[in-house]
Amino acid sequence: MNTPLLEVRDLRKQFKDFVAVDGVSFTVPAGGSLAVVGESGSGKTTCARIVTGLEKATSGTVLLDGAATLDRRRRASFVQMVFQDPYLSLDRRQTVSDCLGEVLAHHDREMDRRSRAARIDELLDLVGLDRKLGESLPRHLSGGQRQRVAIARALAPNPKLLVLDEAVAALDVSIQAQILNLLVDARAATGVAYLFITHDLSVVRHVCEDVVVMCRGKVVESGLVAEVLEAPAAAYTQRLVASVPRPGWVPSRAVSRG
Numbered sequence: 389m390n391t392p393l394l395e396v397r398d399l400r401k402q403f404k405d406f407v408a409v410d411g412v413s414f415t416v417p418a419g420g421s422l423a424v425v426g427e428s429g430s431g432k433t434t435c436a437r438i439v440t441g442l443e444k445a446t447s448g449t450v451l452l453d454g455a456a457t458l459d460r461r462r463r464a465s466f467v468q469m470v471f472q473d474p475y476l477s478l479d480r481r482q483t484v485s486d487c488l489g490e491v492l493a494h495h496d497r498e499m500d501r502r503s504r505a506a507r508i509d510e511l512l513d514l515v516g517l518d519r520k521l522g523e524s525l526p527r528h529l530s531g532g533q534r535q536r537v538a539i540a541r542a543l544a545p546n547p548k549l550l551v552l553d554e555a556v557a558a559l560d561v562s563i564q565a566q567i568l569n570l571l572v573d574a575r576a577a578t579g580v581a582y583l584f585i586t587h588d589l590s591v592v593r594h595v596c597e598d599v600v601v602m603c604r605g606k607v608v609e610s611g612l613v614a615e616v617l618e619a620p621a622a623a624y625t626q627r628l629v630a631s632v633p634r635p636g637w638v639p640s641r642a643v644s645r646g
């Protein structure tokens with residue numbers, strides 16, 4: 389049997405006497421795409437932060453390519469994270485090219501200037517940004533363009549796994565769709581796997597094959613996205629699915645502006 393790219397086994401995280409993550413297990417195969425969904429406070433971000441090494445588990449195991457411990461540099465070239473707000477995660481004094489160049493220099497000290505410039509162009513192409521925007525500062529970019537930069541930066545070290553934590557939640561719906569398409573294309577082009585954290589079931593179908601549903605720190609349901617969304621077994625998932633507006637959905641009541 390193939391070793392999963394990511395295996396999370398019986399993960400538990402306790403903050404003082406509060407259990408945020410309680411016996412969570414899931415796997416992501418190489419090149420796969422797993423959504424972790426649930427309402428606010430269900431423990432999704434805590435799981436993501438443990439997988440990326442930003443947080444320590446109270447107990448349980450995280451195996452990356454079958455290994456429990458990777459040194460910092462190896463972990464960083466294996467797994468990268470994309471956050472909700474690209475404006476907070478980008479250095480506002482750094483141009484897009486400098487931002488990408490810095491990551492490349494950090495991960496491959498041998499890379500010469502020419503190869504680095506070529507790789508920056510390749511990354512800009514990959515995320516659908518005009519190469520001319522390489523000279524721009526974050527404040528001159530739109531929210532969607534900034535999230536493209538954040539994705540390019542995360543892809544720069546050629547990671548095997550991207551952890552995307554509410555990566556489209558701050559964007560307008562039409563821009564969300566563009567970024568979701570970009571994520572589908574980037575996975576096809578690079579073979580990177582996704583751990584896609586979201587409270588919003590409507591963004592899952594397009595990007596992910598598998599899903600785990602979390603509620604109050606526990607996994608309440610898991611399976612193929614198509615099957616879980618079509619016929620959710622757990623009452624909690626049924627409520628989540630029912631709350632997703634479908635195409636053609638019309639608000640039954642206008643929001644009062646009074």
Ligand SMILES: Nc1ncnc2c1ncn2[C@@H]1O[C@H](COP(=O)(O)OP(=O)(O)OP(=O)(O)O)[C@@H](O)[C@H]1O
Nearest residue numbers: 403406408426427428429430431432433434435587
């Ligand atoms: N550092 C911390 N100290 C104390 N409690 C924490 C800490 N981090 C998270 N929690 C708590 O753990 C629970 C799970 O948080 P987590 O951020 O993982 O949930 P989430 O499903 O990602 O929700 P959200 O989308 O709102 O971030 C929440 O009740 C949160 O308040």
